[in-house]
Amino acid sequence: MRKMAQKMIAIAVAMVIVLGMASVTQMDTLAASYSFEGEAHVQTYGDRAGVYRNNTLILGTTGQAKRLERIKIRFNNQTGYDGSIEYRVHRQTYGWTNWVKNNQFAGTKGEAKRLEGIQIRxxxxxxxxxxxxxxxxIQTYGWSQGWQYDGALAGTEGEAKRLESLEVQLVPKSETMGLVYRVHRQTYGWETSYKTMGQVSGTTGEGKRLEGIEIALTGNEYSGSIEYSTHVQSYGWMNEVSNGMMSGTSGQAKRLEAIRIRLKGEIANHYNICYRVHAQTYGWLSWxxxxxxxxxxxxxxxLEAIQIVLVKKDDGVLTDLNGIKSKAAFPYITPHDCKWKTVVDEPAHETPIYEEQDVYENHSTWPDGTICDELGDSGAKQRWCAQHCVRCFPDCPDPDPQGRCAFTILWGSYYAGTKKVQIGTKRTEAITHQECGYCGLRKQ
Structure with a gap:
């Protein structure tokens, strides 16, 4: 009986362990469980259910030039953490809606109004x-804007560009931080592709002004936002905007003259935001x-062009980037009296001068004219006689039938060709110019 009781206890303990493991496995599955559903009102087609594939909600169409007019997103949260989503859209004519909650419509229906932008958080x-x-x-731009995160603007404002498709994902907070940006340029309008991490946005050497700019963070390693303000011709400093919104103007032919960019929130504890501009007259300014x-x-x-880059706090100071050197010593130039200094473009140097000259060499020769510099060898005469004398060896008292004798040694100078010979030097003086030590302006 006692053995039977022990056996029953062992079985019971094993069942508890198995059930516990099953429970843990079930909880782990639950903690990683979520899904999306959605619906979009699409031009021509009307209401269409979204597709959820590979952990991605897909709404709308591509390649058909059909506008999205309203959307609804449902987040089925079974991650084990409380919370949900909210979103808002930017509509043709009306602008931004209020934030709506999970599984609510945002946009219009029956008014043929395109969606132009969206924010989700x-x-x-x-x-x-x-x-x-x-x-x-996006109409014209396609997918070039890339992924946006946690409330940043996806799409555009003020460009009358329709949204045609939307993709939504939930991702763990682990993706390395980055950024994207683009500018509105005189004559050309908005860049059709977004620049990233130090790439040049805008133009140089064309005299084209920047008129507007959009900047957004990518990645989700840290929470926070990027905020920026531009100094606009006639208007001065504009109010700060953030996360992909436009700063500046469009369609007003107003130049940007300066910009300020900063990080806000957790990301500011880990990264610096660094930027430099190409300014009319002065070229690339300092960072x-x-x-x-x-x-x-x-x-x-x-302003004609800009570079922007995120730099980790412990990565030091930026100097050159992508082969571009700053001309000015400072990033921000105000009216001033230039302090001229001499800058050496090419140092003074001397160049050798050469000419071709004939070269002659001195040699001993045998009676037949062949070189006999080997006379330093004591057996050389004997070898020559052995080859040329017909009557005696090693010392022939009489010449050979051709009148040659090893004892008749000649000495002479013989032509050996030409070679380059340095005959002097040419001095080139230094090439210099005057420039301002403050702003880098070159004196004409």
Whole structure:
């Protein structure tokens, strides 16, 4: 009986362990479980259910030039963290809607109004562990804007560009931070592709002003936002905008003259935001950091191009980037009296001068004219006699039948060709120019 009881206890313990493991496995599955559903009102087709494939909600169409007019997104949250989503859209004519909750419509129906932009964000505890990321297919630009995260603008404002498709994902907070940006240029309008991490946005050497700019963070390693403001011709400093919104103007022919960019939130503890501009007259200015102005003030000079990059706090100071050197010593130039200094473009140097000259060499020769410099060898005469004398060896008292004798040694100078010979030097003086040590302006 006692053995039977022990056996029953062992079985019971084993069942508890198995059930416990099953429970843990079930909880792990639950903690990683979520899905999306959605619906979009599409031009011509009307309401169409979204497709959920490979953990991605897909709404709308591509390659058919059909506008999205309204959308609804349902987030089925079974991650184990409390929270949900909310979103808002930018509509033709009307602008931004209010934020709507999970599984509510945003947009219009029956008015033929295109969606132009969207923002989506998580709410509650889940926002501490996950990010909502999304991208849109934009008229003209396609998917080039890339993924946006946690409330950043996907799409455009003020360009009358329709959204045609939307993709939405939930991702863990682990993706390395980055950024994208683009500018509105005189004559050319908005760039059709977004630049990233130090690439040049805008033009140089064409005299084209920047008129507007959009900047957005990518990745979700840290929470926070990017905020920026531009100094616009006639208007001065504009209010700050953030996360992909436009700063500047479009369609007003107003030049940007300066810009300030800063990070806000957790990301600011880990990264610096660095930027420099190409300004009319001055070229590339020095790097500005973390909200400092870059450009000019009171000089009426247009910005023509910009580079922006995220730099980890412990990565040091930027100097050259992508082969571009800053001309000015400072990132922000105000009216000043130039302090001229001499800059050496090419140092003074001397160049050798050569000419071709004939070369002659001195040699001993045998009676037959062949070189006999080997006379330093004591057996050389004997070898020559052995080859040429017909009557005696090693010492022939009489010449051979051809009148040659090893004892008749000649000495002479013989032509050996030409070679380059240095006959002097040519001095080239240094090439210099005068430039301002403050702004880098070159004196004419």
């Amino acid at each position: 998580l709410t509650g505890e889940i926002a501490e562990h996950y990010s909502i990321r999304y991208r849109v297919h 500005a950091w973390n909200g400092d102005p870059a450009g000019t003030s009171g000089l009426g000079k247009r």
